[in-house]
Amino acid sequence: MAGIVIAQTTVDDEQKAYDLARAAVEARLAAGVQIDARMTSFYWWKDAVQHEREYRLSFKTTVEKAAELEAWVHERHPYEVPQWIVLPAGGSSEEYLAWVVKETSTQ
Template identity: 30%
Template sequence: MSAVALVYTLFGSRDAAMRVARRLIEERLIACANLLGEATSLYEWNGVMEETAEVPVLFKTAPSRREALMARIAELHDYEVPAILALPVEAADSGFARWVGEQLAK
């Protein structure tokens, strides 16, 4: 098992993604967040086909904080049913894993 865990979600705006990412860093639930380029999401919601611009985000944390992170994202998220997914990490560079641990321990 890796010493790093990844959690993925999408936000409706870059501002919302930045607000949540900053809060999670302040709360020491993540070491960092990668806000990826705008994506177009297609899905059916309440019987209507939706096409929405969203901002995908990858959060990096320790495996021991993954569940708490996912719960906190759900609390802070402005979507009714956000997609919050834990992604498998088979291995992580030892220096990076150490940095993640140090950031969460501050």
């Protein structure tokens, strides 16, 4: 059976976060997406330390769908270089794994 990953990105606009989350689920690229409350991020960009208020999106998907989800998100992402981090979701219950696989299936 497939494995689960959590793929994360950030955006600086709440509506854009909602739109990406909903559309990824509707496209069956993610079984679910969580949007974390607004946070402050500090990072290097264009030779200076920047800071921005952002929302983190955590997409629950399968290992097999991760690359397709990445390409899909990057096509729609407002940032020049979007954050994209994929974390293994070890220890998931068989029931949850089965749900993620079912909800990301296009059949």
